Amino acid sequence: MRTYPRNSPQAAARIVALALIADGHVCSSEERVLDKLDIAGELGLVPTQFAQIVQTLCEDLSVTHATFEPTAGRIDAAILATLIDEVDDPILRRKIIRLCMAVTVADDYLADGEVALLAAVLAAWGPTLKPAATRRDRLLLGLRTHERTAATT
Incomplete structure (x- = not known):
């Protein structure tokens, strides 16, 4: 299995590609979502690069004889863990989860393979993901900091 630099667009795209093929095929509704x-x-990729990453992933799974039964939701746990561990940036993780969700629900059906992949990603990243601060939260934090500063002067 090829490796990509940590938190690279390619490492992120490969996880989304896993979601794309997790049900065993790519349908037109998934292509429309893409x-x-x-x-x-x-x-951070051009469409042809994403398509190449999908192709490369399929080749790697085939060449390494990795257990991959999309309809049963099985990919070798060690390989999946390695791919998931290539991304540790919380912002990128949230983006990947959002994109994986969009791809997997595109056809209005969650196959076992899609559920298994999403569960693995969420289990690996879920506890460390913190919600992104909203603009309102940032403004309130700024006001509170400003109020404390003004009160001490």
């Missing part, structure tokens, strides 16, 4: 959300662009 285009509509500009998933490649979201990850």
